[in-house]
Amino acid sequence: MDSAQIIVVGGGAAGMMAAGQAARQGAHVLLLEKMERLGKKIAISGKGRCNLTNEAIDLIKHYPGNGRFLHSVLREFDNVELRRFFAEHGVATKAERGGRVFPVSDDAEVVVKAMEQFLRQSGVQIELKCPVEQVLTHEGKICGVHTARGRKAAAAVIVCTGGASYPGTGSTGDGYRFARELGHQVVTPRPSLVPLRTAETWVSELQGLSLRNVEASLWCGGRKLASEFGEMLFTHFGVSGPIILTLSRVAGDALQQGEQVALHIDLKPALTAEQVDLRLQRDFQQFSNKQFKNSLNDLLPQSLIPVVVRLSGINPEQVVHQITREERKRLVKLVKELTLAVVGTLPLATAIVTAGGVEVKEIDPKTMASRRIQGLYWAGEVVDVDGVTGGYNLQAAFAMGYRAGRAAARQVVAAV
Numbered sequence: 001m002d003s004a005q006i007i008v009v010g011g012g013a014a015g016m017m018a019a020g021q022a023a024r025q026g027a028h029v030l031l032l033e034k035m036e037r038l039g040k041k042i043a044i045s046g047k048g049r050c051n052l053t054n055e056a057i058d059l060i061k062h063y064p065g066n067g068r069f070l071h072s073v074l075r076e077f078d079n080v081e082l083r084r085f086f087a088e089h090g091v092a093t094k095a096e097r098g099g100r101v102f103p104v105s106d107d108a109e110v111v112v113k114a115m116e117q118f119l120r121q122s123g124v125q126i127e128l129k130c131p132v133e134q135v136l137t138h139e140g141k142i143c144g145v146h147t148a149r150g151r152k153a154a155a156a157v158i159v160c161t162g163g164a165s166y167p168g169t170g171s172t173g174d175g176y177r178f179a180r181e182l183g184h185q186v187v188t189p190r191p192s193l194v195p196l197r198t199a200e201t202w203v204s205e206l207q208g209l210s211l212r213n214v215e216a217s218l219w220c221g222g223r224k225l226a227s228e229f230g231e232m233l234f235t236h237f238g239v240s241g242p243i244i245l246t247l248s249r250v251a252g253d254a255l256q257q258g259e260q261v262a263l264h265i266d267l268k269p270a271l272t273a274e275q276v277d278l279r280l281q282r283d284f285q286q287f288s289n290k291q292f293k294n295s296l297n298d299l300l301p302q303s304l305i306p307v308v309v310r311l312s313g314i315n316p317e318q319v320v321h322q323i324t325r326e327e328r329k330r331l332v333k334l335v336k337e338l339t340l341a342v343v344g345t346l347p348l349a350t351a352i353v354t355a356g357g358v359e360v361k362e363i364d365p366k367t368m369a370s371r372r373i374q375g376l377y378w379a380g381e382v383v384d385v386d387g388v389t390g391g392y393n394l395q396a397a398f399a400m401g402y403r404a405g406r407a408a409a410r411q412v413v414a415a416v
């Protein structure tokens with residue numbers, strides 16, 4: 001039977017960081033990855049450019065899912081430390097709009113290669129195509145894992161199997177099963193950072209239309225649940241783009257509770273309704289002899305005009321100077337509050353990140369150690385922590401891996 005002091009399950013962001021850090025502290029580490037290569041999800045992250053962290057000063061507030069749990073790990077390994085780590089391993093980084101940090105090369109593969117080199121230099125033993133099937137315990141303590149290639153013994157196991165989105169990258173939710181088998185509670189995994197489906201079919205006419213500087217807000221009954229300012233996109237099934245992805249977590253949770261959720265899009269958030277009305281009056285004066293359908297070119301993107309004209313209920317052929325005050329008010333409302341009924345999210349498999357996971361109350365935030373089983377550690381997306389878009393999820397995975405690797409090494413090295 002193979003053995004190591006520490007076995008790390010899963011070679012993604014968290015697992016590679018955990019394995020390398022543990023080995024640097026002098027532990028004999030075996031990293032088991034079920035796919036044919038390491039870091040498949042990193043390689044596709046950030047549209048192939050890998051948005052590996054964010055320059056934000058207050059990182060914690062960008063994690064709607066249990067941000068406070070990360071307090072300790074992010075104090076030790078924050079965005080500055082992460083950039084320093086990658087600089088030391090040959091990956092220079094740059095910051096873009098919204099504080100998003102990318103490799104200067106704009107190539108996610110350099111991040112994977114740097115991590116692979118870090119593992120080699122640290123002396124981590126790696127086995128690819130080696131899925132772990134079960135985490136083994138003896139008298140409440142970790143004793144190893146069972147894999148497709150037989151049993152492997154270890155005094156500590158760090159589970160870094162990721163979430164359950166994009167299963168083609170290897171993260172198929174195995175860690176949730178391990179957690180339940182080991183007596184941990186798992187908060188129901190659900191999609192976060194995922195496009196939204198809408199009841200309105202006219203969205204398909206706008207497929208590909210991207211709106212910048214709009215404000216989207218989610219409403220449930222008369223209550224505003226959340227709102228975001230920035231960029232969104234229409235798709236054939238509904239809406240997507242950065243601000244929609246950020247809102248999707250709240251929308252998904254409300255839908256799951258059986259609530260009716262509406263999305264209001266303010267196409268001109270810099271203007272009040274009165275200012276939009278004045279603007280329309282000016283435009284209508286300028287185009288007073290044109291047909292209504294040809295009068296909105298200065299106000300709205302071209303492809304949106306036919307939809308807004310139809311939703312306004314105003315005859316498209318009507319000459320502009322004949323438009324009544326009432327009709328104009330309806331138009332103002334559409335511009336300030338274009339409303340869509342949200343009927344669902346796209347499935348978990350298509351989400352950028354999984355919300356839910358191993359219950360954080362059962363993990364020591366200072367060490368990432370299980371409070372249930374001695375020698376068991378959790379790190380990365382498998383834990384019930386999730387962030388918004390902008391590099392926060394990789395930052396969290398690297399930081400949790402960093403802490404778990406060091407803590408596990410302290411445990412096993414001290415025991416020798």
Ligand SMILES: Cc1cc2nc3c(=O)[nH]c(=O)nc-3n(C[C@H](O)[C@H](O)[C@H](O)COP(=O)(O)OP(=O)(O)OC[C@H]3O[C@@H](n4cnc5c(N)ncnc54)[C@H](O)[C@@H]3O)c2cc1C
Nearest residue numbers: 010012013014034045046051132162170380381391393394
């Ligand atoms: C399309 C896309 C783009 C993204 N872009 C960004 C971005 O730009 N910035 C950002 O911050 N976040 C981004 N994310 C999210 C981010 O990639 C993840 O949150 C992060 O990779 C999680 O790291 P992890 O190590 O916990 O899990 P993963 O990276 O998913 O790694 C888990 C690893 O465990 C392995 N594994 C699973 N089960 C087993 C088993 N039983 N035995 C052995 N190995 C196993 C898997 O094969 C995988 O290699 C993106 C996600 C997606 C899907």
